[in-house]
Amino acid sequence: MAIRLEDKKQIVSEVNEAATSALSAVLADYRGVTVSDLTELRKVARQNNVYLRVVRNTLLKKAVENTDFDCMKDALVGPTILAFAMEDPGAAARVFKDFAKGNDKFEIKALSIGGKLLGADQLDALASLPTYDQAVSMLMSVMLGPITKLTRTFNDVPSKVTRVVAAVRDQKKEAA
Numbered sequence: 001m002a003i004r005l006e007d008k009k010q011i012v013s014e015v016n017e018a019a020t021s022a023l024s025a026v027l028a029d030y031r032g033v034t035v036s037d038l039t040e041l042r043k044v045a046r047q048n049n050v051y052l053r054v055v056r057n058t059l060l061k062k063a064v065e066n067t068d069f070d071c072m073k074d075a076l077v078g079p080t081i082l083a084f085a086m087e088d089p090g091a092a093a094r095v096f097k098d099f100a101k102g103n104d105k106f107e108i109k110a111l112s113i114g115g116k117l118l119g120a121d122q123l124d125a126l127a128s129l130p131t132y133d134q135a136v137s138m139l140m141s142v143m144l145g146p147i148t149k150l151t152r153t154f155n156d157v158p159s160k161v162t163r164v165v166a167a168v169r170d171q172k173k174e175a176a
Helices: 005-021 035-047 057-063 070-075 091-102 120-127 132-175
Strands: 024-029 050-054 081-085 107-113 116-119
Touching: 005 050, 005 057, 005 081, 024 070, 024 091, 024 120, 035 050, 035 091, 050 091, 070 107, 070 116, 081 091, 091 107, 091 120, 107 120, 116 120
Parallel strands: none
Antiparallel strands: 024 081, 024 107, 050 081, 107 116
């Protein structure tokens, strides 16, 4: 089905807008995946704040020009579904990884983060990045460690003084 020029321009601008604010992107080949499975994928993507779109490769090449995802142009071959992670860099990779487990025909093509093109074999590395909440909790636990140690040290000083005073008292009682 032919797409009018105005519609093409709108698609390109919409994808470009998403690309400029996205943190990472994942491309996959969806050939052979059923419509109901793709509908479920879209639902999961919305829940994880992932921008998911099927776009013609020629339009996608124009949409990602002058963005961090310009490096993905070579991977745009065949049917392509695109996912942009909007808040969490690993969200799109996690969504596609989970979906690929249940669908043998769903094949990851490439991914990009920080303007660098990564192969499909790097999907696990990107998917294992902690979420924002996990990263904050990890940072807080690292920051809490020295404070806890300092508190324990301060608590040990009075107890050590008390033990020394008790030992001196006992020693004086024995000497008397």
